[in-house]
Amino acid sequence: MGHKRLMLVVALVVIATLMLSSCAKTGDKQLEVFSWWTGGGEEAGLNAMIKIWQEKYPDIEFVNAAVAGGAGSNAKAVLATRLSAGDPPDSWQGHAGQELIGTYVAAGQLEPLDDLYKENGWYDVFPATLIPLISKDGHPYSVPVNIHRANVLWYNPAVLAQYNVDPPDPTSFDSWIAAMDALKAAGMEAPLSLGEAWTQKHLFETILLATVGPDTYTKLWNGEADWGSADVTKAIENFGLVLTYVNPDYASLSWQDASKLVADGDAAFNVMGDWAEGYFRVDLGLKLGTGFNWMPVPGTKGSYQFLSDSFVLPVGAKHRDAAIKWLTLCGSKEGQDAFNPLKGSIPARSDADVSLYSEYLQAAMADWKVDTIVGSLAHGVVANDTWSNDISTALGQYLTDKDGAALQAALVNLCKTDGPCK
Numbered sequence: 001m002g003h004k005r006l007m008l009v010v011a012l013v014v015i016a017t018l019m020l021s022s023c024a025k026t027g028d029k030q031l032e033v034f035s036w037w038t039g040g041g042e043e044a045g046l047n048a049m050i051k052i053w054q055e056k057y058p059d060i061e062f063v064n065a066a067v068a069g070g071a072g073s074n075a076k077a078v079l080a081t082r083l084s085a086g087d088p089p090d091s092w093q094g095h096a097g098q099e100l101i102g103t104y105v106a107a108g109q110l111e112p113l114d115d116l117y118k119e120n121g122w123y124d125v126f127p128a129t130l131i132p133l134i135s136k137d138g139h140p141y142s143v144p145v146n147i148h149r150a151n152v153l154w155y156n157p158a159v160l161a162q163y164n165v166d167p168p169d170p171t172s173f174d175s176w177i178a179a180m181d182a183l184k185a186a187g188m189e190a191p192l193s194l195g196e197a198w199t200q201k202h203l204f205e206t207i208l209l210a211t212v213g214p215d216t217y218t219k220l221w222n223g224e225a226d227w228g229s230a231d232v233t234k235a236i237e238n239f240g241l242v243l244t245y246v247n248p249d250y251a252s253l254s255w256q257d258a259s260k261l262v263a264d265g266d267a268a269f270n271v272m273g274d275w276a277e278g279y280f281r282v283d284l285g286l287k288l289g290t291g292f293n294w295m296p297v298p299g300t301k302g303s304y305q306f307l308s309d310s311f312v313l314p315v316g317a318k319h320r321d322a323a324i325k326w327l328t329l330c331g332s333k334e335g336q337d338a339f340n341p342l343k344g345s346i347p348a349r350s351d352a353d354v355s356l357y358s359e360y361l362q363a364a365m366a367d368w369k370v371d372t373i374v375g376s377l378a379h380g381v382v383a384n385d386t387w388s389n390d391i392s393t394a395l396g397q398y399l400t401d402k403d404g405a406a407l408q409a410a411l412v413n414l415c416k417t418d419g420p421c422k
């Protein structure tokens with residue numbers, strides 16, 4: 001090789017090396033993660049994951065783009081605006097089920113994650129019940145970080161003892177009504193605490209389940225059961241009855257406010273997902289059995305009305321490599337075992353270190369294995385966002401006029417316009 005050629009080769013090698021190192025340097029410097037985990041019972045779990053992120057990737061700034069408001073009541077609108085402006089966050093929180101498949105996947109907003117699933121062996125560790133809920137045409141579209149339970153009745157044991165009322169029987173809806181009657185008779189005006197609109201929908205879905213049972217409940221969502229049936233009429237009646245026990249200022253309370261009424265002894269009961277356990281235990285420092293206690297919403301024992309928070313990879317993510325690193329953390333044992341013990345959820349993975357979890361969460365893990373699994377409405381499993389939002393409107397109307405027949409007619413109609421009913 002002549003001197004000139006040698007120089008050329010050396011120059012090329014130097015340029016290639018410089019280019020490679022500058023590529024490495026211009027790798028993602030940021031990761032923007034969007035969720036609604038800001039307040040008590042919400043952010044401790046996320047912060048634990050952020051801490052791991054900062055240890056693992058000190059050079060990639062974690063931008064926490066959380067928008068306050070339980071169940072995504074504000075966040076989802078902000079996300080929709082960003083998506084329509086072509087400005088997706090690098091990853092966002094989306095519920096497994098119809099919210100994901102019938103909303104974001106249907107709109108072509110997400111990348112499939114087949115390779116990530118294979119590389120990480122996730123098909124072997126995520127529950128078989130969950131995979132179809134995050135897949136379309138056999139391709140998975142999100143990484144589930146947890147399983148939450150929706151049908152939980154939280155109660156204050158000291159308040160029941162003070163009024164000399166036994167905890168209800170979790171197999172009997174009527175025993176819960178009897179307990180609330182006894183509390184009212186003893187002078188407690190609002191034995192059941194309630195909050196803003198989405199918490200009313202949450203209460204409704206649990207009473208629907210308690211009234212019609214898990215089989216019909218599931219069939220209502222897949223179009224095989226009739227929303228016009230006497231069962232549903234009864235469920236609406238039960239919902240109306242339960243609403244007679246709630247605090248009058250419900251519309252202005254967050255879920256934390258409503259949970260706190262129970263913690264403070266100003267109400268005996270609250271129906272909320274088990275993020276409330278994270279709030280009671282981690283944020284308020286209460287002990288299970290004395291400060292708070294739980295049972296399945298009476299009439300729903302044996303059913304696990306679930307939802308799952310999962311994270312996605314949008315088409316056009318600005319920091320795609322960082323987003324993939326984030327999803328890998330979300331699906332990892334390390335990530336899930338840091339997040340869930342604080343969040344008040346059980347891990348989506350089947351190989352978690354059970355000893356890290358609270359007594360309640362260990363009980364939830366046991367129930368998850370044996371109970372009949374049904375999906376949540378208020379948290380994205382059974383209905384896409386359009387259907388679910390239209391049900392919210394109908395429920396809002398019902399809260400004002402208490403017209404059960406009109407609510408049922410709306411539910412019949414919405415299954416046709418937004419759901420699978422013909």
Ligand code: GAL
Nearest residue numbers: 042069070071072275309379
């Ligand atoms: C749910 C979400 C939970 C919890 C809850 C209250 O929709 O899945 O993780 O954050 O809202 O905000």
